[in-house]
Amino acid sequence: MRQINKSVEDFKELFDKEQRKCFEKLAFLDIPDYRKSDWSENIFFGTRNFFFKLFKELKKKNLKILDVGCGPGHYCNSLYDLGNRVIGIDYSKNIIMVAKKNRKGRNIKYKVCSIYSLPFQNEVFDVVLCIGVLQSVAHTKKAVKELSRVTKKKGVLFISTLKKPSIFDLPLVFSWHVIISLMNKWFSLKKLMIIFKDNITLATTKSYFGYARKVKYYRAFGIKRLLKKAGFKKNTVYYSGLLGRFFYNKLFLKIPLGARHFFIKAEK
Numbered sequence: 001m002r003q004i005n006k007s008v009e010d011f012k013e014l015f016d017k018e019q020r021k022c023f024e025k026l027a028f029l030d031i032p033d034y035r036k037s038d039w040s041e042n043i044f045f046g047t048r049n050f051f052f053k054l055f056k057e058l059k060k061k062n063l064k065i066l067d068v069g070c071g072p073g074h075y076c077n078s079l080y081d082l083g084n085r086v087i088g089i090d091y092s093k094n095i096i097m098v099a100k101k102n103r104k105g106r107n108i109k110y111k112v113c114s115i116y117s118l119p120f121q122n123e124v125f126d127v128v129l130c131i132g133v134l135q136s137v138a139h140t141k142k143a144v145k146e147l148s149r150v151t152k153k154k155g156v157l158f159i160s161t162l163k164k165p166s167i168f169d170l171p172l173v174f175s176w177h178v179i180i181s182l183m184n185k186w187f188s189l190k191k192l193m194i195i196f197k198d199n200i201t202l203a204t205t206k207s208y209f210g211y212a213r214k215v216k217y218y219r220a221f222g223i224k225r226l227l228k229k230a231g232f233k234k235n236t237v238y239y240s241g242l243l244g245r246f247f248y249n250k251l252f253l254k255i256p257l258g259a260r261h262f263f264i265k266a267e268k
């Protein structure tokens, strides 16, 4: 058992290290900014449109907002333009350089740091975003605790991440990322044990620029459970629509059918 625990820890450390290396590399490629976050075009815009739909429903301005894993700063720029005070953090110093270039005179603060250790006091942000980040994070529980720590009482946290396929997602069985994971023979017995123990699924996704990347998939109820433990009382899940890949911009549903991503609006 001790041996397995040690393997889990080593594996997690390696996972975090590999993810970081990949994002540092992507930042300096000559590609559109949303691709530096390893998004495809329709998923980037779909997620962004949906987030702003939820955000505008809050009907508040001059909020203090933290974007965790801000990437090139797309969300930070738009949130600032809507009249809010915004801070973006990311562990990639290269992507923070890109975000700083993109802020073009806006008074947005950026910091290089990890989601595991946010350099802010407790309960200081009205809104916290964590969009497309948890799939790259090995210690999910620790990350969610930290997101909760900096969110104010009555504050809101928005999370978007990858959804673990289930039996209801038959169309996904034929999708590219499942086939790629199988082809890569990535699942050894030891890794399966690690995955089982941590209640996560890992698969290899081929990033658009040739860096093969292992990512984590989650069940929404797993994240909801962590959020509840961390102090969020009302957690609403939205799935990225039927056959998310094709109708991403159009449909966010409250049922998981065929979705590849999900969104959670967590309220304290």
Ligand SMILES: C[S@@+](CC[C@H](N)C(=O)[O-])C[C@H]1O[C@@H](n2cnc3c(N)ncnc32)[C@H](O)[C@@H]1O
Residues within 6 Å of the ligand: 019, 023, 034, 037, 038, 039, 068, 069, 070, 071, 072, 073, 074, 075, 089, 090, 091, 092, 095, 113, 114, 115, 116, 130, 131, 132, 133, 136, 137
């Ligand atoms: C898929 S990108 C999303 C960027 C941005 N949120 C967006 O949607 O455009 C994930 C970002 O999270 C950052 N990230 C991943 N793991 C992180 C961690 N442990 N701590 C801080 N940033 C992290 C990566 O460097 C990357 O910029």
